[in-house]
Amino acid sequence: MNSIEITNELEVLLNGENAFHNLSVPVLVEKVLERKEGVLTSTGAVRATTGTYTGRSPKDKFIVNEKSTEDKIEWGTVNQPFSEAAFEKLYLKVLSYLKDRNELFVFKGFAGADTKYRLPIQVVNEFAWHNLFAQQLFIQPGSPDELVQHTNPFTIVSAPNFKADPAVDGTNSETFIIVSFEKRTILIGGTEYAGEMKKSIFSVMNYLLPESGILPMHCSANVGQEGDVALFFGLSGTGKTTLSADPKRKLIGDDEHGWSNAGVFNIEGGCYAKCINLTREKEPQIFDAIRFGSVLENVVLDDDTRAADYDDTFFTENTRAAYPLEAMDNIVMPSIAGHPHTIVFLTADAFGVLPPISKLTKEQAMYHFLSGYTSKLAGTERGITSPQATFSTCFGSPFLPLPATVYAEMLGRKIDEHGANVFLVNTGWTGGEYGTGQRMKLKYTRAMVQSALEGELDSVETVTDANFGLQIPIHVPGVPDEVLQPVKTWDSSEAYNAKAQELAGQFKQNFKKFKNVSADIETLGGPTV
Secondary structure (H helix, E strand, O other): OOHHHHHHHHHHHHOOOOEEEOOOHHHHHHHHHHOOOOEEOOOOOEEEOOOOOOOEOHHHEEEEOOOOOOOOOOOOOOOEEEOHHHHHHHHHHHHHHHHOOOOEEEEEEEEOOOOOOOEEEEEEEOOHHHHHHHHHHOEOOOOHHHHHOOOOOEEEEEEOOOOOOHHHHOOOOOOEEEEEOOOOEEEEEOOOOOHHHHHHHHHHHHHHHHHHOOEEEEEEEEEOOOOOEEEEEOOOOOOHHHHHOOOOOEEEEOOEEEEOOOOEEEOOOEEEEEOOOOOOOOOHHHHHHOOOOOEEEOOEEOOOOOOEEOOOOOOOOOOEEEEEHHHOOOEOOOOEEOOEEEEEEEEOOOOOOOOOEEEOOHHHHHHHHHHOEEEEOOOOEOOOOOOEEEEOHHHOHHHOOOOHHHHHHHHHHHHHHHOOEEEEEEOOEEOOOOOOOEEOOHHHHHHHHHHHHOOOOOOOOEEEOOOOOOEEEOOEOOEOHHHHOHHHHOOOHHHHHHHHHHHHHHHHHHHOOOOOOOHHHHHHHOOOO
16 A cells, blocks of 8 residues: 555545544543543533553554655664554554544644744544644644645654554564654554653654754743743753743743754643642642643542642543643743853753763763653653653654664754853762662752753852763852752762762663763763773
């Protein structure tokens, strides 16, 4: 079956009497309640649960091995190949399944706030609440004319209740997330976790944007009153959403961006925030954004009041809130800004040995970007129940179809061209490793980031970390001086150094996988022990 035939089969589905296109948010909410897919919370948001799968399923993600892409993809455990023949057979089975549903929900919109580089997308959903999620996370057409221009879209076909048969379909389990670049299709089944749709489109943009000279980035972004743009790189749970939602700065976006020759633009039209332990006191903008039209995933509600209990982990620690950017007061619309002045790499260090903030040289910036060290936090993936040290290349390895050096070299060129300052910020543990120490206080992290953004750390006196060669400021307003140097927060300096050297060894071992990286990046950017 060729691409034209695949497209024709999809058109039949889209033109069926059971397909509802671009329903309004109120109508979709009514559908969710009518179909008993979710309930209303006390703030008017929809709460849905996702059953067995409360996080991404990376072992069930595939890319179709096609002639036009086979020599470009970085094949391996992240980008697993899937045959064209197997994809086509499974695709037809899913379409046949969806044709028999009483109702289907279709959203047409875009990925990419910059109209020069945006990608038309359409999302075909078995669930009404998934379609509501898509409306909140992606960019909605601004006018009927934009829908007319919505041509050759990349299509998500999502059938959560369709379970694959691995022996027949060639998958690893009942769950599958398969991308075909030639057929411009993402096929999802066997999982109700809505985040698979969001991250699949991000993976697609990570393949397409570099072809136009644009760096796709797993980061949040905001801009100050003087037009100074800041980027926050980091994996889920490291603080991207929290730290970018700054009342003193306007939010560009909380998770996915492109960096073009004109500046930074948001890939999405909404936010997908972790809401475990969420409070209005700590994160008022996020807390107040969760209202009518928003979607809560796996959040426990009071049986009578329907008030959310953000501290309850009954379903998962990976509780989520999806809401449009417009639900926040302090945003940039359209979500486009200039070139970054400051870049922050966020890590949640479970070893408790990295400084809470340090200044990076160009070589250190490239080393830590390629390394992407953090700790996977509970709930972000199936099977993760406690923090685990991990290295996720470019702070987004699960979403990078191309070799890591493609993205790293693009970032290096842009740092040079625009003179951005780069900082490494540890939002993880202090005073000991996970289980002994404590999580870094958010108020301290905010104070350090604010000082970095305001240029207060550009000329501050520093000390050199003995294990990693990082430059640690000796004073930051609002932060106790001893907190800045992790060795001083441990009961035993010997225990600290032993743990620091253990982590340094893991950095070095991980970096061996990069074969075509400049020797200066490894020797000048990595650990010194």
